[in-house]
Amino acid sequence: MTMAHRPATLEDVARVAGVSRSTASRVLADSGFTSPIARERVRTAADRLGYVPNAAARALVRGAGVRLLVAVAGATPGVLDDSYIHQVVSTTAQVCAPYGLGVTVEWVPLDEPGQLTRLADDRGVAGLLLVNTTEALLDLVPRRLRGRTASIGIGSAAVPSVDIDNGGGTAAIVRHLYTAGRRRIAMVTGPAWLTCASRSTEAYRGVLREAGLPVREVAGDFTAARGRAAAQEVLHRWPDTDAIVGSSDATALGVIDQLRTDGVRVPADVAVTGFDDIPLASVTALTTASHPVRRIAKAAASMVLEQRSAPPVTVFPSSLVLRESA
């Protein structure tokens, strides 16, 4: 029978293994030289004692921090209330778990990027993951976190990034629409300040220009509600529109809903496409572009966790998913 289960410390492991704390530390942290026998004995002891290193102590002595901060830029704190962000945070937490690192998420006001400094100055912050990154944010990454920061979206010389080929994805969608015979293609854009959204918009314009077609843009913000309104605006301004490119699935779903409410058939009268391939896109048979958010978040989180010199920018492909809405 084991006694009142006081969690084992490194000291305990060392004693049981018959070595000094330092040696035990070296073995367990896999740093410095250690003899095979020492390694063996320490490992066994640690195992037997169910030793779990104390993250706080480790972080303290290394001055390293105990949590990864996911900093999300946006107009309002409401940006945190988004399924994409939820997924990024949650995935990051999964990736961090084995490292004994927790995750925190905070909003950084678009018009007050300096807030990032306040947040990142906390010594508890071990790493930084920027989301919806802007240039201003990139410049504000504190020196202490250099090499411990990654960005989802744009990056910089100092901050590696993982990104989606939004341009390519959007171009593929628009080309698909064109191939399917659509010639009066409108787009409900994403927020202008978001680089990735503007890349989509540019791709849309590019393809239309190539094809000699007119541009029909309405401003959106990724929400379904805005998609609804945008659908009406599009049909009001250009009644003969035969396709609407949504900048997000939510937008597209809003568009479709409004269209159907107004008696417009989708895709017969107007084809509609989304962007992201959220779970319900398949249920609603939405034609869209799929992005491996999980893999992206994983890649980004790994960049900040594994000090290794990461490639400056990793681009994940956007892949067209043909379903019924277009």
Added chain:
Amino acid sequence: MTMAHRPATLEDVARVAGVSRSTASRVLADSGFTSPIARERVRTAADRLGYVPNAAARALVRGAGVRLLVAVAGATPGVLDDSYIHQVVSTTAQVCAPYGLGVTVEWVPLDEPGQLTRLADDRGVAGLLLVNTTEALLDLVPRRLRGRTASIGIGSAAVPSVDIDNGGGTAAIVRHLYTAGRRRIAMVTGPAWLTCASRSTEAYRGVLREAGLPVREVAGDFTAARGRAAAQEVLHRWPDTDAIVGSSDATALGVIDQLRTDGVRVPADVAVTGFDDIPLASVTALTTASHPVRRIAKAAASMVLEQRSAPPVTVFPSSLVLRESA
């Protein structure tokens, strides 16, 4: 000129304030006695220096841990890949941020609840949030985490819980169906091991019994894919079914999709209801029951953060949302 911004320590604050570290600590942690003047001077100094306490050091000395563990029970690690879980994790992270606490999420195999012990034995774990809680899990909460644990779902004498009134919500849905004239009401249930799901099933049976109607149950698992298959099964076994109660929105959406594919009109031929009111339920005009997941997660997280004697169980209401599918 300020020098290389070395983050201020308590020592610095104390020096500037002209007091000892102990006093500074007492003021900042708001523990023990301190004179108003001391308080004033320490506060000012801390402010001027932009002092942020080092969470790791604090946790180390208090033996308190630096992160909140969200432990999710489920059959496979895949449970973590769910938008509901994402939302809980993300919300928890938001609530924890001001406390300097990070969040970790881990899967606990349904058939190996003992894993919880391994996870919770980590001294880095400051608190525990159980999700999809089972009785077995409740019994395994380590003593160290007593008073620092909360559960979403069932609780126990030692573990406060926040829960949804699944029974009431489901009953309301079934009654609505009845009122609308439906008499051959089937249900696609949730996983049987989940207490909250079984409460829904029981409520469904209860209302039907009261009304003298026959029960028509098909096993589901909250997924849309299973919903699709279940829809076919229902119509195969009971072709005259005029309503299907889904145990989740995803299930319901799957059911609807399959039904329409098979040429069955919704709601004209068969009414369909969901459960949860996920964002897309409104877009797809799904009649469902709404649950404040955010508020629930917030309440649960607060319970573990604020040591205060929490009420043993907080029940959040489930409210019927009438839309077009039923």
Added chain:
DNA sequence: CTGAAAGCGCTAACAT
């Protein structure tokens, strides 16, 4: 009410 002193558990020089 305040200060001095003793660690929390771990790592990283520095000596062997």
Added chain:
DNA sequence: ATGTTAGCGCTTTCAG
């Protein structure tokens, strides 16, 4: 290759 020795920044007895 291993042990010894200092702390990391903070809280908390214990004496004043």
